[in-house]
Amino acid sequence: MVHTRGLRVPLVDLDGTALRTDRYELTMLQAALRSGTAERRAVFEVFARSLPAGRRYGVVAGTGRLLDAIEAFRFDAAELEFLTANGIVDEPTARWLETYRFTGSVRGYAEGECYFPDSPVLTVEGTFAEAVLLETLVLSVLNHDCAIASAASRMVRAAQDRPIIEMGSRRTHEEAAVAAARAAYIAGFTTTSNLQAGRRYGVPTAGTSAHAFTLLHDSERHAFEAQLASLGASTTLLVDTYDVERAVRTAVELAGTSLGAVRIDSGDLGTVATETRALLDSLGATGTRIVVTGDLDEYGIAALAATPVDGYGVGTSLVTGSGAPTASLVYKLVARSDGPEPDAPMRAVAKRSTGKPTRGGRKTAVRRIDGHGTARTEEICTGEPASGARDRVLQVPLVENGEIVGREPLRAARDRHARALDELPPTAHQLSRGEPAIPTEFTEGGPRP
Structure with a gap:
């Protein structure tokens, strides 16, 4: 063990995902356990208030990695010893964490899909206690991978069907390099120089x-x-x-x-x-x-x-998001129950913070498609939306009752992204600064449980 500012930390990092989180997730958990609110049902929503300046769309990436990380999110004996020995959580909270397993549900935009400001990219439902612990992990995966895929998509369009090799491994963290290669492949890059991405995810390699x-x-x-x-x-x-x-x-x-x-x-x-x-x-x-x-x-x-x-190789700009290294996604509580009982009524909750307000309520997203097959609006509904024959309901099941149900081959996300791009209006593919390719509209739908 070594000592850093009073904390005892192991010399070797652990392989689990549970400690890849911020301390305040655990302090909130401890306080909620004491107040009796930890078991209230809660709905958290992941969205971006805006796209990076001048961008016309964002790309969802990292979903597959996130599902693996949620499945591995457990607190082992060594991790619990670290938390209690350093006064991060008390013994009752450690006992609760000892049996932690996410048993809730996750819905989200399918990987490779495009998103826009306020799109509910991911919805996490469960008890407050088990859902709040996932915040940092969710955001660290999605903010990185969505940023990389969004930049990569623009590069692929600019290349006009000429192949691009991803070669940014020497310009970023060693694990970020693997994730970046995966995200770039979803967005249309042909190959990567990173062998771990080839071994772990099946991304074709070249060099x-x-x-x-x-x-x-x-x-x-x-x-x-x-x-x-x-x-x-x-x-x-x-x-x-x-x-x-x-x-x-x-x-x-x-x-x-x-x-x-x-x-x-x-x-x-x-x-x-x-x-x-x-x-x-x-x-x-x-x-x-x-x-x-x-x-x-x-x-x-x-x-x-x-x-x-005939072809391009891109490194630094790709792994840094071409000037936008984060997708600026946030994870916000939008609904919670009045009590811990399973049938306790749910109520919408929202922030009123200056410059950072949120919209309460569990939401559904529909992409409205016109008669020519072109997307016209991103409709965000706080109830059950009405959708036409051409419209697409965007969220799909990813986790149900704690079980992963949304895994798919990486190629499926790559193919989906190509289809999603073809659906956008021509302005989406302009590199000049401009507004999002389609507007986001909020509506009230029918009742939801």
């Missing part, structure tokens, strides 16, 4: 060599020969270590006209790509692709749309 490999050898020619001998002519050769033109000529000389691709990582990418395409064609390597990397974001990708670039 060949860095400049260090070229510098290791006595000459660029020797480096290319070694890579071709190992990976074959279909590989991608990095051609900007010294002189691009000379490297391209050497690459084609060694690999022949069947060389898979060349990568350019520096300089004026548009100009260099145009010159490289002309050179490759003159050498007969008309099928050799050109991949560009180097501090690209959605704007840089869009600027290369008219150039002969």
Whole structure:
């Protein structure tokens, strides 16, 4: 054990998810247990008051990771010892936590779906005690993954069907890198450089060599020969270590006209790509692709749309949300019962805080679709909504009575995102600053239990 500001903490982090939370979740629990309000039924809602400045839509990602984390949310003996030894919770609260298991229900937008301001991205229902403990975990997963997927979606649209590799692992926390690769794949990235994302989530992986490999050898020619001998002519050769033109000529000389691709990582990418395409064609390597990397974001990708670039690699901008590293989602209590009895009436509750008000009541969301198959409004209803034949009710069951029911293959989320994007009006895909692609409207529906 080591001591940090009076707290005794283990030298090695634990694998569970229960302590990936804020202390005040547990102090609220302890106080609620003492006051007799802990067992009141509660409804928490996850939403964003607004999108990042200028963005037209957000993308739901992280749901699959969150379901795994909720299932693993348990307090073991070592964790409880840490909590009690450091005075974070008292013994009665520790005994309650010892048998903790989320037994409530979760509904939410399916992963890959688009969302807008005030969309009820996730609804968590259970006792106050068991639902409040999930707040920090829910927000840490969804705020990160939604931010990454939202940025990735814009990049994919800017690429206009050209493939993009995610390569941001060296620019973020090691676990965030794995989550980012997963979120980017949902949004349409083709591959990732991160092997853990490949192993854990099945995201296709890709990668060949860095400049260090070229510098290791006595000459660029020797480096290319070694890579071709190992990976074959279909590989991608990095051609900007010294002189691009000379490297391209050497690459084609060694690999022949069947060389898979060349990568350019520096300089004026548009100009260099145009010159490289002309050179490759003159050498007969008309099928050799050109991949560009180097501090690209959605704007840089869009600027290369008219150039002969065949693919992109994106790192830093992707894993930092391209200027919006959080989705700014919040987790707010919107309804609670008057007592602990299962049949106690529910009442809507809401904050009146200046600048941070909330709308009370359990909500349902419907995306209104016109006769052309285009989304027109995001309707948020505090009762049971009326929906037309083309409209889509957006929330789906994820957890029922504590059991995970919403798991699905990652490919399903990726396909869903493509469909959701196609449904949005054309303005959604503009990179210029603007309002959300569709407005959010609040209505009163029929009664709900």
